Amino acid sequence: MARYFFHTSDGTREYDDVGVDLADAAAARREAARFGGGLLQDNPDIVQNEHGLRINVVGEAGSLTFAIVITALDPRWESEQA
Amino acid sequence: MQPRPMVGTLDLFLRKLLSHSLLSTDDQAAIAALPHSRRRFDANDYILREGDQSDACPILLSGFAYRQKATEEGGRQIVALKIPGDALDFQSMYVRTIDHNLQALTPVDLIIVALSDFEKLVRSRPAIARAVIVDILIEASIGREWLLNLGRRNALARLAHLLCEMHYRLLDTHAEGLDLRDVPMTQEQLADLLGLTPVHINRTLKELERRGAVARHGRGVRIGNIVALRALANFSDTYLHRNNHDG
Numbered sequence: 001m002a003r004y005f006f007h008t009s010d011g012t013r014e015y016d017d018v019g020v021d022l023a024d025a026a027a028a029r030r031e032a033a034r035f036g037g038g039l040l041q042d043n044p045d046i047v048q049n050e051h052g053l054r055i056n057v058v059g060e061a062g063s064l065t066f067a068i069v070i071t072a073l074d075p076r077w078e079s080e081q082a
Numbered sequence: 083m084q085p086r087p088m089v090g091t092l093d094l095f096l097r098k099l100l101s102h103s104l105l106s107t108d109d110q111a112a113i114a115a116l117p118h119s120r121r122r123f124d125a126n127d128y129i130l131r132e133g134d135q136s137d138a139c140p141i142l143l144s145g146f147a148y149r150q151k152a153t154e155e156g157g158r159q160i161v162a163l164k165i166p167g168d169a170l171d172f173q174s175m176y177v178r179t180i181d182h183n184l185q186a187l188t189p190v191d192l193i194i195v196a197l198s199d200f201e202k203l204v205r206s207r208p209a210i211a212r213a214v215i216v217d218i219l220i221e222a223s224i225g226r227e228w229l230l231n232l233g234r235r236n237a238l239a240r241l242a243h244l245l246c247e248m249h250y251r252l253l254d255t256h257a258e259g260l261d262l263r264d265v266p267m268t269q270e271q272l273a274d275l276l277g278l279t280p281v282h283i284n285r286t287l288k289e290l291e292r293r294g295a296v297a298r299h300g301r302g303v304r305i306g307n308i309v310a311l312r313a314l315a316n317f318s319d320t321y322l323h324r325n326n327h328d329g
Contacts, residue, residue: 006281008285016284016285018269018284020280020281031281034279035279035282038237038278038279042237
């Protein structure tokens, strides 16, 4: 078990000061996806923010384990990439 | 702290029934005279298990308990919360097999009454039979409200709604509300009740605190402003049937 912290930024930053004890990074990734799903269900408009919703998952040592980003893409941006 | 009830007393249970039903002094005396024993459980202990058959009805004297069901994969959902004064298993009088698990949330003191004694009382005293049915109906009503709460309210309103409900249910048994005592649940337990991740619960508690509705001190959480909390939850107490006996 290790403690992971789930910080979010969706226009404003929110620091997780409690964290959750989870088996490993894979479990933390699933938890982050569920958490993001919950936030999205609460407020679907967060995808409209300039950078969408970003969840930074940080281990006990303070280093970033991974991040999940949920965002809406502008169709013009898509076609420029094509 | 509440003064501790006298050892073996059924007063609190009687108060709970009287909060929704009228009972003559004769009926009240018959309940108070029920033979019973006392049992103590630690937090997390199982009081009843799914699949078992029960011949006794536990009544919560102090502490909190919850009903839960779990999926094969281990996902747990808390489906009911029980407060002091609540009878925990009226339904075994009518259906044979226990269909969920009942666990202690905190250390609990229970009064154990034999179901056969309850059955005798219910058969011979219609007002008591009616009170038992009203009690079961109100639990079902609370269950319906929880379905709405989990299915359709956002996290802020969902958590605010649960805190409002616990507060008023405690007040109705003349106990201290959540403005004077801590919410008796961890963030993990709130998550298992509200169908949210613990991180989401933590974030939502902070938001409720920012809005002045709850007050946090260390790990403890209390209601800071019940009017603000009610507004955030859009709370209506109709489903609790708090004035049921007023005719």
